[in-house]
Amino acid sequence: MSDYRIKGETGEWEVVIGLEVHAQVTSNAKLFSGAATAFGAEPNTQVSLVDAAMPGMLPTPNMECIRQAVRTGMAINAQINKYSRFDRKNYFYADLPQGYQISQLYHPIVGEGTLEIEADEKAGIAANKVIGVERIHVEQDAGKLMHDQHPTMSYVDLNRSGVALMEIVSRPDMASPAEAGAYLRKLRAILRYVGSCDGNMEEGSMRADVNVSVRKAGDPLGTRTETKNVNSVRFVMQAIEHEAHRQVEVLEAGGKVDQETRLFNPDTGTTRTMRSKEDAHDYRYFPDPDLLPLNLSDEFVAACRDSLPELPDAKRDRYLGLGISAYNAAVLTAEVESARWFDALLDAGAKPVAAANWVASELFGALNRLGRDISDSPVSPAEAAELLGLVADGTISGSIAKQVFEIMLETGDGAAKIVDEKGLKQNSDTGAIEAEIAKVLAANADKVEQYKGGKEALFGFFVGQTMKAMQGKANPQVVNELLKKALG
Amino acid sequence: MTDLTNLTVAGIRDGHRAGEFTAVEVAEAFNANVANAKALNAFIVETPELALAAARQADADRAAGTLKPLSGVPLGMKDLFATKGVQTTAASKILEGFVPPYESSVSQKLWDAGAGMLGKLNLDQFAMGSSNETSAFGNVISPWRRTGSDTALAPGGSSGGSSAAIAARLCPAATGTDTGGSIRQPAAFTGISGIKPTYGRCSRWGIVAFASSLDQAGPMAQDVRDCAILLENMAGFDAKDGTSLDLPVPNWEAALSGDLKGKKVGIPKEYRIEGIDAEVDAMWEAGVAMLKDAGAEVVSISLPHTKYALGAYYIIAPAEASSNLARYDGVRYGLRDLPEGAGLQDMYAATRAAGFGPEVKRRIMIGTYVLSAGFYDAYYTQAQKVRTLISQDFMKAFEQCDVILTPTAPSAAFGLGEKNTDPLEMYLNDVFSVPASLAGLPAMSVPAAITKEGLPLGLHIIGKPFDEQGVLNAGLAIEQRAGFTAKPAKWW
Numbered sequence: 001m002s003d004y005r006i007k008g009e010t011g012e013w014e015v016v017i018g019l020e021v022h023a024q025v026t027s028n029a030k031l032f033s034g035a036a037t038a039f040g041a042e043p044n045t046q047v048s049l050v051d052a053a054m055p056g057m058l059p060t061p062n063m064e065c066i067r068q069a070v071r072t073g074m075a076i077n078a079q080i081n082k083y084s085r086f087d088r089k090n091y092f093y094a095d096l097p098q099g100y101q102i103s104q105l106y107h108p109i110v111g112e113g114t115l116e117i118e119a120d121e122k123a124g125i126a127a128n129k130v131i132g133v134e135r136i137h138v139e140q141d142a143g144k145l146m147h148d149q150h151p152t153m154s155y156v157d158l159n160r161s162g163v164a165l166m167e168i169v170s171r172p173d174m175a176s177p178a179e180a181g182a183y184l185r186k187l188r189a190i191l192r193y194v195g196s197c198d199g200n201m202e203e204g205s206m207r208a209d210v211n212v213s214v215r216k217a218g219d220p221l222g223t224r225t226e227t228k229n230v231n232s233v234r235f236v237m238q239a240i241e242h243e244a245h246r247q248v249e250v251l252e253a254g255g256k257v258d259q260e261t262r263l264f265n266p267d268t269g270t271t272r273t274m275r276s277k278e279d280a281h282d283y284r285y286f287p288d289p290d291l292l293p294l295n296l297s298d299e300f301v302a303a304c305r306d307s308l309p310e311l312p313d314a315k316r317d318r319y320l321g322l323g324i325s326a327y328n329a330a331v332l333t334a335e336v337e338s339a340r341w342f343d344a345l346l347d348a349g350a351k352p353v354a355a356a357n358w359v360a361s362e363l364f365g366a367l368n369r370l371g372r373d374i375s376d377s378p379v380s381p382a383e384a385a386e387l388l389g390l391v392a393d394g395t396i397s398g399s400i401a402k403q404v405f406e407i408m409l410e411t412g413d414g415a416a417k418i419v420d421e422k423g424l425k426q427n428s429d430t431g432a433i434e435a436e437i438a439k440v441l442a443a444n445a446d447k448v449e450q451y452k453g454g455k456e457a458l459f460g461f462f463v464g465q466t467m468k469a470m471q472g473k474a475n476p477q478v479v480n481e482l483l484k485k486a487l488g
Numbered sequence: 489m490t491d492l493t494n495l496t497v498a499g500i501r502d503g504h505r506a507g508e509f510t511a512v513e514v515a516e517a518f519n520a521n522v523a524n525a526k527a528l529n530a531f532i533v534e535t536p537e538l539a540l541a542a543a544r545q546a547d548a549d550r551a552a553g554t555l556k557p558l559s560g561v562p563l564g565m566k567d568l569f570a571t572k573g574v575q576t577t578a579a580s581k582i583l584e585g586f587v588p589p590y591e592s593s594v595s596q597k598l599w600d601a602g603a604g605m606l607g608k609l610n611l612d613q614f615a616m617g618s619s620n621e622t623s624a625f626g627n628v629i630s631p632w633r634r635t636g637s638d639t640a641l642a643p644g645g646s647s648g649g650s651s652a653a654i655a656a657r658l659c660p661a662a663t664g665t666d667t668g669g670s671i672r673q674p675a676a677f678t679g680i681s682g683i684k685p686t687y688g689r690c691s692r693w694g695i696v697a698f699a700s701s702l703d704q705a706g707p708m709a710q711d712v713r714d715c716a717i718l719l720e721n722m723a724g725f726d727a728k729d730g731t732s733l734d735l736p737v738p739n740w741e742a743a744l745s746g747d748l749k750g751k752k753v754g755i756p757k758e759y760r761i762e763g764i765d766a767e768v769d770a771m772w773e774a775g776v777a778m779l780k781d782a783g784a785e786v787v788s789i790s791l792p793h794t795k796y797a798l799g800a801y802y803i804i805a806p807a808e809a810s811s812n813l814a815r816y817d818g819v820r821y822g823l824r825d826l827p828e829g830a831g832l833q834d835m836y837a838a839t840r841a842a843g844f845g846p847e848v849k850r851r852i853m854i855g856t857y858v859l860s861a862g863f864y865d866a867y868y869t870q871a872q873k874v875r876t877l878i879s880q881d882f883m884k885a886f887e888q889c890d891v892i893l894t895p896t897a898p899s900a901a902f903g904l905g906e907k908n909t910d911p912l913e914m915y916l917n918d919v920f921s922v923p924a925s926l927a928g929l930p931a932m933s934v935p936a937a938i939t940k941e942g943l944p945l946g947l948h949i950i951g952k953p954f955d956e957q958g959v960l961n962a963g964l965a966i967e968q969r970a971g972f973t974a975k976p977a978k979w980w
Binding site: 055056057060092097099129156282286 | 570576578588589592615693695696697699702728729807810813814844859861864
């Protein structure tokens, strides 16, 4: 149980959250027409006769979109419905050429599934939590109105009209903004692993309708509101925060929460009424008579399953099994590109634990500094493996490796070449090290006394002095061993 | 050369092939008949130049030895089929002036087969009607008249332009579409043949939709053979229509046979409805005798849910229509009525109020109502159950018989204006044709008798799914025995 509560005048309130996420299916063509789906194209250049709902035009399902929805369902361990059907949702709007949206109300393609969010102490998520997914269905997107093109008229751009969306409907299983944020991030990661949606919230590839209600502990569910089309994780969390507090205020003032549709204002972080239940459309859903029910063959379903990549949870468990820390495993699997990069690093022969530490601190740090994504990292997994290999076989020390990495970033040269040219090879010659140790101990006889008298913290001082004397190139392990012996 | 216009499609095809006349002569003869028949109002748009262009091509193809199945045959095209570069209206003001940049799959197949287009034929607005009186471009007048009367009669509907034009020899044959009887009833009213194939045989792509789960294109022609020829060139799988049947198109013409030995003909007792016209009843009896004469065995069958068919149809068809016609909103094409200072909702209301005729509005309102929250289950869901039961009735009946024989319509053609005060009375015209539509079955009307008043009556044959051949053969057996040769006396 989340311990997130709204503290009101009359006591504490629990928050109940469900999310309906609209994810644009990655596909070259629309759900029911062959038109292209490129983002950012000139208005009305990605429109077929079907998308414009010309008289006599008919939809035919694009099986690539269906395949992506099925694969997404499999990725959340959901029931795949081999029989599903399309329904028409009827309403009039200028961005909806057909006068109806083709969706799946009665028989969605994907049924019950689950998604696990990880414990996150800082965010107040005490333990891993399973969030139920009620269903995933596919439907058409609408076009968009442009109100800034003409002083008195609105223009219509149908480029998005008919683009395939997956609507992923969660159970009302989330109890805090943090849980909702974690759910969205996890869902986004899964979609990107599967490749069914690019998860790009800025471009509108993923947006959420946020259902929120509040109640006193032990009470039945309160009346919920639905805040439409929120397009970032942060905004979703803000919208929940604001909406939950607003509802508590309304209830504590003796009012009633209206079941209504609300809009989120990203500038103020607040929500406002869009339309009340009384104004709600009667969508007159009925089965689309232009489309036969979808009957997926066993072969089709099996091919979908075979095409699934290793998913975030499985990958994380595999990394844990390699001895990688839970924190690093989580960081490395959060984004599919990081995970793929890391897997390539392992494939190139890097040792898992050291490689994970290095990627999570050195590489991510560098990328952060350079403002680059891992997908255009200046250092390839093979080049990184070479560097890590030099550390692993004792050629260079960890601290020298940092220097070498910096030079790699600057020059693009390989690690071995740099080590060679700059003479950074680590010195493991016990004779040379023993000679330097002897000098250091002689020069610091007082400190040796103190050490022997019990001030063991001075050991680090002797290590530092010895390393300094050897320009940092001494093998630290060898230095440690020989120092211990000398101080015996 | 006027006798060329009395030829059948087969006659034109074979005569042209044999060099008895040129395709241009044929096209000119029909163009002249079209030009001289304005009084019938059968065409919304006349395209004599297209008919001539196709004819010239046909004559060139003959010279080159590259004749196609319909080379030299000019056709009328119901104005529900989108025709590239030629206005397509569905007989509605809301599409007046709309010129599609695309060609319907069915019309394209016909042009590919060498046919030419004489023009776009009038119809009931959005194919909603049984008399052609709902057209926004004036009603078609049947070439038929009662003996000794000049009362204007209905050509049937919705394919009334098609039926009138064929009966008056303005075209050798034409396309029709049938949702609840729109090919068969007008064929019966005008003494011609027409077949609605199994749902899915002909692509719906590019046909202005009325009720998607029922709409089906088919040919209308002077006789059964012509129907077979045309259907062969209209049918076929189309990937652009999700409900298209992925089946080969049989060679129906080659397999035509009026010999029904070994076949069983079912007579459904439920079709003996109260108040059926005595002459229609007599024709039905005569039809039974004709099929027996052709070698068929006649069996009595039961289709117990027949009485619910019309009610279910007038829920399902308007429900689908109310949604299909939502696209006519004034935003992208067709009529836009934008009153001064109007917003979007006002534009919708004004455009649709001005653009749709009263029958179309009635059906949109019925359809909207039956799909509404709180009524959906009582109407739409219930109607779908009835539809399933009706299909099951037919499947059971077809365990006992190969085809079913009924009258096409409960009466001969009525006068224009005689039935348009009570919509329900008009809807009753579809009572025999609607059950086959709900079940998606192939069915045709062939002329079988003339009433005492001198008007044609049609017999209706319903077949098993995909068995157009069985339907056509039974139709041929009737045609061969009915001796129907009557033609309307020219008054126009």
